Amino acid sequence: MTLWIGRECSVLLKKWLGLCVVCSMLILSACSFGSDDNKNKVIKNTPKGDDQKVTLIPQVNSKDYQSIQPKKPSDTRGYITYGVTNRTDIDELEMGLMRLSKDPFSPNDYVFQSGQYLTEKDINGMLYRKSKDTPHGLNPPLGDGKDVREKAENSPKILSYVLEQDYLKKSGKDEYKLGGVSLAISLNQVYADKVMDKEGKTYEVKKDLDINKVKQKGKEYAQEIVKRVRGKKGLGQVPIFVTLYLEAPPESLVPGHYFAKASVSQGSSSIGKWDKVDSEYILFPSSKANKDYKSDADIFNNFKKDVEDYFPNFIGVIGKGFYKGGELDNLTFDISIKFYDKTEVVGFTNYVASLLQNNFPFPGSVPVQIYIKSANQPEAVIVKKPDQDKPFVHIYRQ
Template sequence: MKAKFLTGCRLMAVFLLVAVTAGCSLLPRGGQEAGPEITTPSLSPVVEVSEDYYGSIPPYKPNQTRGMLSETKYRIDFSHLELGLMEFARDTFPTSEYLFQEGQQIKQEQVKEWIAQEKTGATNGQKKKGILVHVLEHDYLSKEKDRLGQLEGIVLGLSLSPEYQDATGQDKMYTTQELQAKGQQLAARIVQSVRVNTPTVPMVILLYQVPEANSSLVPGRFIMSGTVNANEAAISKWQPIEEEYYLFPSTDLEKKYPQQSLQFDKLMRQSQSYFGEYIGMTGVGRFMGGKMTELTITATAEYDSRTEVLQFTQFAAGSIDQLFDKSVHVNLYVQSMNKPLSIYIRPSTGEPYMHIYRQ
């Protein structure tokens, strides 16, 4: 098995949607630095590492609802929510035709009003806990020269809580089907409101179930997607999304997916027996339609030398390649208690790559 070693700016570019990072100076074509003023739309420089990433137009504009998640009690994995929206967006707004921009159409005041209205409009036994937690907007702009930067698509992620109180005040949980139905009703009202200012722009609506308030080990999951065609004011089509996340190792995983549980146990045993000293290893697996599509592994150990880190990472990478199907995207993060040591990424398509941190 061969792995590519990536360092510095080249490694960082793999993970960024827009290739502008601290410590990595990237210049437009021709090698000239851009001036302080931008009078016409222009593309930001993008490192060609994958066709699956969106470019953008400078200057960068932050999302209008940024910071609202800190006001909730729910632990929402914001990176998973953001990247999930982009993943589903690619089916409707391909990276070859569209640019990305943080949401600019919906304001914080609107989201707060929707949350308040949803709580007020609930039945008597559910007034204290509305299902709407947050609304995240992503915008997609034209790449065409004559329409560069024009808004041509919107993706909305509605974060929903399955928790509610019944008429007696007891805490209850909606089933996935119940939350899907309530989310569809809520989305219909939100789309009508957004359509006031964007009547012709096609939209994708995604329902995201947040994890339980006391859960901190696995992220939430997407449960449904809807489509609003251009020049239409209602959602024309809904599709369920069968996404699940499981902690490795765990009893729930062992019951639902025993084969993957055994594979992970074997990886832990092999790593422990080969190196002798204690290595803590946990993982989070993503399943789509009952099939594991991604596994993120965190290995924690105290190593004194970089050669030892290298040997462990190579050994673990070999075991991963033997144990897990090639269709599974695997991320391995090796760390000590206070700093990262190495990473190994095996994508479902393309070559794997590895990086050993030097400091």
């Protein structure tokens, strides 16, 4: 029998960490609002019909969703870390689903709320291996082998998590009702796990999976998951938007990517046509960047050289490009450097900002974020949006 090590303690710790992260994000977000037009509104009635007050948080701009903050947190708040271990994948899984949901659920007509319907029990019921004790598990039973590690390797888990997001529509004055549900089905590209035998001995399992088989299996899982979601109270008639996500390998510096999406019409439990999602993250420098995006890889190397000219032997530069339809859509740089005093931080940050403004080799239509850090802490952030004449620069004061 396969067991998780310290599962109960691990889940509680991860939930606590997730709560801290979310609280920090809310505190930071609150600093962005100050005008009378953006005051919080109190909205009555949650999508489940409870007569409790919730807070409607205004969006930063018209391209983002307004968010409803429920009085009670979701049952699965922070639970994603139980199935998805790479922080970059967690971020992209959540933010990428919100980005893709803007097509069926426009921010002009819908507001966002974290998933309120799927419970830990529901998600566990999907993620477990199928067995006598867990007959509804979607992951395969243990395979053949001389020990539990070999059995796990011969029958790797594919499904790692199911993420729910809810989108609400205005139904009256200060009242909202559920207008649609988005689902992200996260799949392993590499099966990495720790298993324990009956004697308490632990084994590490790691196996690369056949990506084509994973993608096909993901579509099969999606059909069953939609049927289960339809059976939840309150979800029988709403439109469902379902997506498939392929996780990156565990140690990857860039996240995986969404590769398919489908819309399930109101009241239906069948997925018809799957549409391709053509997007991916590329690490600079990397062999994949040199192979698939040679021109951008050369441009990155030129920018890296310009940055390193400031302190040639003490700077590390990594780039992360987000591509949609083969075109660069967003660019992030992480620059690590050893500083001896704060004046060096100021001088170097201004130097990089001047490169971004006057000598940046990438197209000006691409949003850019640059994070500068020393060994132990962040030092500065530089942001340049396409509609800005000059980059925004912030130097941290510790």
